Amino acid sequence: MSLLLDIFTVVAVSLGAVFFLAGAVGLLRFPDTLTRLHALTKADNVGLGLIVLGLLPQTERPLAAVKLIVAWLLVQLASGTVSQLIARTARRTEPPA
Amino acid sequence: MTEFLLAVGAFVLATVALGLIRVLRGPADADRMMAPQLLGTGGIAALLLLGAATGMPGAIDVALTLTLLAAFASVAFVKGASEPAEPEPDEGGGG
Amino acid sequence: MTFALAFDCGLAVLILAMAIWTIAARTTFPAVVGFVAYGLLLTLVWMRLAAPDVALTEAAIGGGLTGVLLLGATSRLRATEPPAVSERPSVPFRLAVAGLCTLLSAAIAAVVLLLPDPAPTLAPEAAAKLSLTGVGNAVTAVLLAYRALDTLLESAVLLLALVGVWSLAPDRFWGGAPRSLALRHRDGSLSLLGQVLPPIGIVLGVYIVWVGADAPGGKFQGATIIGAMWVLTMMAGLQTPPEISQAWVRVILVAGAAFFLAVGIAGFWLAGAFLAYPTGFAKSLIVAIEVALTLSVAATLGLLVAGPPARPVRT
Numbered sequence: 001m002s003l004l005l006d007i008f009t010v011v012a013v014s015l016g017a018v019f020f021l022a023g024a025v026g027l028l029r030f031p032d033t034l035t036r037l038h039a040l041t042k043a044d045n046v047g048l049g050l051i052v053l054g055l056l057p058q059t060e061r062p063l064a065a066v067k068l069i070v071a072w073l074l075v076q077l078a079s080g081t082v083s084q085l086i087a088r089t090a091r092r093t094e095p096p097a
Numbered sequence: 098m099t100e101f102l103l104a105v106g107a108f109v110l111a112t113v114a115l116g117l118i119r120v121l122r123g124p125a126d127a128d129r130m131m132a133p134q135l136l137g138t139g140g141i142a143a144l145l146l147l148g149a150a151t152g153m154p155g156a157i158d159v160a161l162t163l164t165l166l167a168a169f170a171s172v173a174f175v176k177g178a179s180e181p182a183e184p185e186p187d188e189g190g191g192g
Numbered sequence: 193m194t195f196a197l198a199f200d201c202g203l204a205v206l207i208l209a210m211a212i213w214t215i216a217a218r219t220t221f222p223a224v225v226g227f228v229a230y231g232l233l234l235t236l237v238w239m240r241l242a243a244p245d246v247a248l249t250e251a252a253i254g255g256g257l258t259g260v261l262l263l264g265a266t267s268r269l270r271a272t273e274p275p276a277v278s279e280r281p282s283v284p285f286r287l288a289v290a291g292l293c294t295l296l297s298a299a300i301a302a303v304v305l306l307l308p309d310p311a312p313t314l315a316p317e318a319a320a321k322l323s324l325t326g327v328g329n330a331v332t333a334v335l336l337a338y339r340a341l342d343t344l345l346e347s348a349v350l351l352l353a354l355v356g357v358w359s360l361a362p363d364r365f366w367g368g369a370p371r372s373l374a375l376r377h378r379d380g381s382l383s384l385l386g387q388v389l390p391p392i393g394i395v396l397g398v399y400i401v402w403v404g405a406d407a408p409g410g411k412f413q414g415a416t417i418i419g420a421m422w423v424l425t426m427m428a429g430l431q432t433p434p435e436i437s438q439a440w441v442r443v444i445l446v447a448g449a450a451f452f453l454a455v456g457i458a459g460f461w462l463a464g465a466f467l468a469y470p471t472g473f474a475k476s477l478i479v480a481i482e483v484a485l486t487l488s489v490a491a492t493l494g495l496l497v498a499g500p501p502a503r504p505v506r507t
Contacts, residue, residue: 006098013146017105017112020139024112027119027135033127040116040131044138051105051142058098058149067157068145071164074392075138078168081385082134085175088379090127100195107199110236114206117229121213121222129225133259136232147199147239155244155408158400159251162417163235165393166256169420170228172382172427176375177221177263 005057012054019047033090041083048075102150106143113139130174137167200240207233218277220266228259244408245331248400252416260423260497326475328406335410336478340467344456347449347485350492354445358436361500367437368505370498374429386428393421401486405475411482412489419493426498433498435505441491448488452481 026039052072059065113135120131141160148156210233214226231254238247269276281289318330318338325337335343361368375382394417401414425431434441455477456467463470469477 009098010101013102013105016142017108020109020112020142024115027116027131033125036119036128037131040135044135047109048138048142051109051145055145055149058102064157067161070392071141071145071157071161074161074164074168074389075141077385077388078164078171079134079138081381082130082168082171082175084381085172085375085379086127086130086134088377089130089175090125092377093125093127103195103199107195107202110199110202110206114202114209117206117210121225121229123222126221129222132225132229133232133255136229140232140236143236144239147236151242153239153242153244155248156239158403158408159235159239159244159247161396162248162400162413163232163251163255165389165396165417166252166420167232168385168389169424170256170259172385172424173260173263174225174228176373176427177224177267 009054009057012050016047016050016054019043019050023047034087037083037087037090041079045076045079048072099150102146106146106150109139109142109146113143130171133167133170133174137163137171140167203233203236203240207237219273220269221263224259224262224266227262228255231255231259245329245410248408248410248413252413252420256420257416257493257497260420264497264499324471324474325469325478327478329404329408329410331408332404332410332478332482336481337469337474340452340456344449344452344467347452347488350489351445351449354492354496357496357500359500361502365501365504367435368501368503369435370433370495370500371502372429372432373423373426373498374432375427378429382428383430386425386430390421390425393417393424397421397486397490401482404482405479411486415486415489416493418486418490419497422490422494423497426494433495436495436501437505441495444491445488445495448481448485451484455481 020043023039023043026043027036030036030039049072052068055068056065059068116135116139117132120128120135123129141163144156144160144163147153148160207230210226210230214223214230217223217226231250234254235247235251238244238250315330318334321338322328322330322333325333327333327337397414397417399414400409400417401411402409404410404414422431426433436442455469459466459468459470462468
């Protein structure tokens with residue numbers, strides 16, 4: 001059982017890391033602010049979600065697991081809102097040429 | 098498991114560094130506003146991995162704090178960058 | 193431990209890069225962005241050094257609040273930015289600054305590197321007397337029992353900082369409210385965030401204060417979170433900064449330091465010394481002081497971000 005859980009952790013955490021890499025590549029390669037914002041928010045949140053998911057079996061107490069999930073939910077809420085704000089600012093300050 | 102989690106933490110940190118270079122170079126301030134969000138998410142991931150790897154107490158609490166404050170800083174960044182040169186009320190009349 | 197080493201090296205390189213970026217940036221906004229990034233990275237460094245209490249403080253103060261205070265300064269300095277950028281200091285001046293900074297860094301590095309091995313420490317003595325204070329977190333014991341005077345002075349310094357900010361107000365606005373922090377372009381998603389996040393943030397802030405007695409946490413960290421949540425509601429346009437002449441504002445601001453001072457003076461009669469706690473009551477007094485300070489520090493930090501009064505008193 002513990003081996004299975006460890007394998008689950010390794011797979012989920014690795015997948016999460018891949019999403020972080022995808023986000024960074026997107027940031028580097030995408031041509032303008034809005035597409036870069038897209039790369040940042042999509043990839044990072046899935047990446048963090050997978051890492052949190054992978055770490056869940058490694059927690060010792062149920063409270064720690066709840067806190068992990070809360071941290072992820074807070075990031076979802078905050079990054080969703082903040083990317084809206086950034087996108088609107090970007091559109092206001094640099095109208096499409 | 099410890100080694101693996103630390104390695105992934107280092108990897109995530111490296112991807113954050115890559116993104117950070119891009120974001121800081123701009124050119125628009127809107128690009129730079131992404132920095133706290135990028136570091137918030139990546140930093141939290143690295144912190145959680147570090148905490149799970151070393152079993153350090155309080156790592157999750159620090160991560161939760163980081164989440165809230167990164168959100169707060171991000172909103173402030175949007176405000177700070179998108180609303181420049183607010184005239185000081187006491188300087189009315191060019192004084 | 194090769195991966196741990198890789199982690200540490202990566203972190204060190206990244207944090208140095210952020211420091212250089214912050215210094216080298218030509219305008220204020222990118223420099224502040226670099227500084228906030230630096231603060232967030234420093235949180236990770238403190239965790240690697242097994243100092244979660246410091247990490248928590250850095251996450252709250254360095255990552256969030258200091259950055260926002262600097263941003264406030266940035267938006268006020270925007271008008272003076274172009275002349276400041278065009279004005280390049282002369283080469284000898286810049287060389288002199290670089291030389292002095294290098295000297296300072298070298299001195300700090302020498303102090304750290306020349307420490308005897310093992311470094312002198314009071315940690316065993318602090319841990320040995322921990323049971324007398326009743327708290328389980330040695331950092332909290334140091335801050336509120338062994339070195340309570342420092343913490344008392346710190347809370348007074350915060351108040352003085354706020355008075356300093358207020359004193360920048362022109363006479364006609366004295367006693368009025370700071371200018372609104374709300375974003376000029378109202379945004380539905382931000383008011384949602386301003387309504388959903390603060391309740392969670394306040395719970396977390398109270399938890400961090402409460403848990404600080406026995407685990408990493410404490411009043412300063414918790415208060416910063418609560419203060420930040422207050423500012424967030426103001427930025428979302430859900431609240432406006434209060435008039436600084438109102439009695440309740442002043443009472444909340446001084447409550448923490450005043451209660452701390454009262455406990456300290458009562459110590460003369462009850463325990464024989466200033467800031468000494470009577471035996472058996474140490475923990476309950478420490479927790480009470482932390483609660484009072486939390487409220488005051490949160491209000492002080494929020495008003496520090498709000499800035500000097502910019503509106504006349506409403507009559």
